[in-house]
Structures are given as structure tokens and as C-alpha cells.
Amino acid sequence: MSLRTTLHATLQASPAVCALIGEGGAIRHYPVRAPQGTARPYLVSQVIIGQAEETHGNPDDAEDVLDETLVQFTAIADDVDVADALIRAVRQAFIDPTLAECRALLDAAHITAAGPQVREGVSDEVDAGAPQLDLTFFHNPNT
Numbered sequence: 001m002s003l004r005t006t007l008h009a010t011l012q013a014s015p016a017v018c019a020l021i022g023e024g025g026a027i028r029h030y031p032v033r034a035p036q037g038t039a040r041p042y043l044v045s046q047v048i049i050g051q052a053e054e055t056h057g058n059p060d061d062a063e064d065v066l067d068e069t070l071v072q073f074t075a076i077a078d079d080v081d082v083a084d085a086l087i088r089a090v091r092q093a094f095i096d097p098t099l100a101e102c103r104a105l106l107d108a109a110h111i112t113a114a115g116p117q118v119r120e121g122v123s124d125e126v127d128a129g130a131p132q133l134d135l136t137f138f139h140n141p142n143t
Helices: 003-012 015-021 080-095 100-108
Strands: 029-031 042-049 055-057 065-076 111-119 132-139
Touching: 003 015, 003 029, 003 080, 003 100, 003 132, 015 042, 015 080, 065 080, 080 100, 080 132, 100 111
Parallel strands: 029 042
Antiparallel strands: 042 065, 055 065, 065 132, 111 132
């Protein structure tokens, strides 16, 4: 399963994320940009850094390679409190070890999340603040 697919599945497994942006396969999480007219709140994510030179481990052993990928999540909502709650829920889905279903998805794909950094930003799409969360994921691109 690709990193993007695993991240989406992990968000779907989070009750807090689903409560804010939909249920099951209908969660409003999009790569880079949401379709025009998407109901708010929603989440967009994009890879900020994920280059081959960010590889850790033994490049000659496919099982021992770890790529380092920085992913930025941005919450878009009409209400800044809802956007903040969504960013907190996203952080929890990837960092909180007590969310067993989320943890199982990440563990099965050999993905580790690290380095949460939350900051507030302003989006061109909405007047309310659009908080962002940057997470670094270490993953084996060969699994």
C-alpha cells in the first residue's frame, strides 16, 4: 500500500476525523486541492519533501530502506475552531498509540510518524484561519 493510501486509510480509521469530515470512504480528504464546491470542513494534504536523498538505512537492502517524507495537512473550515479540532484529530490519528486501528494500519505498512509541527496559516479559500500540521513519515517505499 502506498504512503498516500495508508495515510488516507489511517484518517478513515479515526473516529474523531470521521466525526468532522464524514464517514468511512466518504471522508473529505484530498491530495493537494479539494474539488470546487466541496462541503466544509475538509482536509487537504500534500507531500512537501520526499526525495530519494532523504533515504535512511541500507540502500542495497530493500527491506532496510526508510524514506523520510514530510506531509503537510491543511484544515479548511468556515469556523476556525472546527479547523483547529480537525488538525488535532489528524495529529491524534498518526501520533496517539491508543488508537489501535490507526496504529495497526501504520504498523502494517511499516510507517512511523514523527515531528508534529502545528502552525496557523491563512488560506485563499476561506476567511477563517487554515491551521496546518506538518508530519514527517518514515516508511519503506518497497513495502
